[in-house]
Amino acid sequence: MWKASVASGIVLLGLVVGAPAEAEDPATARSYSGDLLTRSTLTGDWGGVRNDWSAKGVTFDASVTQIEQGVVSGGKNGSWEYGGRGDLTTIVDTQKLGLWPGGFLTVELEGNWADSVNKKVGSLVPVNTNAVYPLPGGDNVGLPTLNFAQFVSPYAGVVAGKFDTMSGDANAFAHGKGDAQFLNLSLNVNPTLLVVPYSPLGAGVIVLPTKDPHQALVTFLVVSANGKASTDGFDDFHGALYNAEGRVQTDFLGLSGHQFVGGVYSNKKYTSLDQRIGSVIEDQALAAKRDTWAVYYNFDQFLYETDKSAGHGVGIFGRFGAAAGEPNPVQYFYSLGIGGKGLIPTRDLDQFGIGYFYSSIRNPTLQLPIGGTKSFLRDEWGVEVYYNIAVTPWLLVTPDVQVVGPTQKHPLGRDSHGLPVLEPETIGTATVLGLRWQVVF
Numbered sequence: 001m002w003k004a005s006v007a008s009g010i011v012l013l014g015l016v017v018g019a020p021a022e023a024e025d026p027a028t029a030r031s032y033s034g035d036l037l038t039r040s041t042l043t044g045d046w047g048g049v050r051n052d053w054s055a056k057g058v059t060f061d062a063s064v065t066q067i068e069q070g071v072v073s074g075g076k077n078g079s080w081e082y083g084g085r086g087d088l089t090t091i092v093d094t095q096k097l098g099l100w101p102g103g104f105l106t107v108e109l110e111g112n113w114a115d116s117v118n119k120k121v122g123s124l125v126p127v128n129t130n131a132v133y134p135l136p137g138g139d140n141v142g143l144p145t146l147n148f149a150q151f152v153s154p155y156a157g158v159v160a161g162k163f164d165t166m167s168g169d170a171n172a173f174a175h176g177k178g179d180a181q182f183l184n185l186s187l188n189v190n191p192t193l194l195v196v197p198y199s200p201l202g203a204g205v206i207v208l209p210t211k212d213p214h215q216a217l218v219t220f221l222v223v224s225a226n227g228k229a230s231t232d233g234f235d236d237f238h239g240a241l242y243n244a245e246g247r248v249q250t251d252f253l254g255l256s257g258h259q260f261v262g263g264v265y266s267n268k269k270y271t272s273l274d275q276r277i278g279s280v281i282e283d284q285a286l287a288a289k290r291d292t293w294a295v296y297y298n299f300d301q302f303l304y305e306t307d308k309s310a311g312h313g314v315g316i317f318g319r320f321g322a323a324a325g326e327p328n329p330v331q332y333f334y335s336l337g338i339g340g341k342g343l344i345p346t347r348d349l350d351q352f353g354i355g356y357f358y359s360s361i362r363n364p365t366l367q368l369p370i371g372g373t374k375s376f377l378r379d380e381w382g383v384e385v386y387y388n389i390a391v392t393p394w395l396l397v398t399p400d401v402q403v404v405g406p407t408q409k410h411p412l413g414r415d416s417h418g419l420p421v422l423e424p425e426t427i428g429t430a431t432v433l434g435l436r437w438q439v440v441f
Helices: 046-055 277-283
Strands: 005-012 015-019 058-073 080-093 103-114 140-153 156-162 201-207 216-224 240-250 257-271 288-307 312-323 330-341 351-361 365-367 373-375 380-392 395-404 430-440
Touching: 046 058
Parallel strands: none
Antiparallel strands: 005 015, 058 080, 058 430, 080 103, 103 140, 140 156, 156 201, 201 216, 216 240, 240 257, 257 288, 288 312, 312 330, 330 351, 351 380, 365 373, 380 395, 395 430
16 A cells, blocks of 8 residues: 655645655654754754654644834835734644545644734735735734645545645745745735635645656645635635646756646636726626636746755746736736855855746726726836845844835825825835744744
8 A cells, every 4th residue: 555755745725745655764754853053943842742743743833923114215104014923834644643544634823913014015916925814914813724635546636625825836936925035925926816815615636747746746626716714714605716737846957946837717706897987876886707817837946056955056936927807907927036045154044035026917997977087006016135044943034125116006196285186196116124033933
């Protein structure tokens, strides 16, 4: 009988994908031991209990990320804001727990607090990804991930439950919730996918063409077109979203890399971005649009590697996306950048990134009874630079700077007396400085 090992698995769409291979030796299981300055977590191995449970297939990982950011020029408001997010993830491998092979349960609990500068920049896409989850605006707690995957052969498995969709669109240099790499959401995930709910209910199929999820991985999922981390989702079915994506490992010129492609389609009935105020008044309803879609691609490619197994070196990354432009106004998107880790001797855990993105926006129109048609969005671009300093393996401090281009026209401008008028007011280029610090428990 084949056996599955989570130690060589990866996380995709909030589910753990383990490689159907021979079960690992408990001696090689993840260790949390070590002295205070060298171990991987602040709380260590809990007197050996944590290591014992890890060897049995049960892991507990927790972190708290705090961010101070300020708009130092441009934007809508120049104030500084502080906020944070905590995350607790538990993974259970049924094979290692002594039950049955091929089963993986994943549970994630997260919460955020305080405020962010996202509403003060004037950008369409948040400059602080970490503050958006589980819900935008502080003081929220949610359960974005609760799913179970079961492999039925070394090549295929099924999965069902709630999915953290931010785990999709994986990239070695630009991915996540703003915890360790870039802060801007446009450099962590393709914004053409923002029509996808964050934490929907669903089910799907996992395919491992080579048995190893690191080499090649294909998923097919059907999820609810609605879904929040703060709700169970069973009472909010209003259409379905279909997703297929695949990721393959490459070795061009002996250097590590990945190619990733995916697509989504939803049959949900959405509120249209284009509205005629006269019709809204007469019909007492907003215009609607059914169906939407998006296709997306990303790559990461090392140009220089010092340690393949540890991911040390420097490389490039990029994304491209195209979408319907309704209800998500991001119609086309691309990003390019450079990332690296462990380039400085004795600084193996430090990492850095420099990224640029551009979003082509389908500008919504507002047809007024008097005054003609008004539009209020512009294309969006941005640059971000960060350097993640590993003070210890469990304490990470990151200075960050972003410049986000002229993005948005406020639909209502202001006259000389400060009163609203139907003449859009342009929001200028914003410079955002930030400092992030993360503690891994």
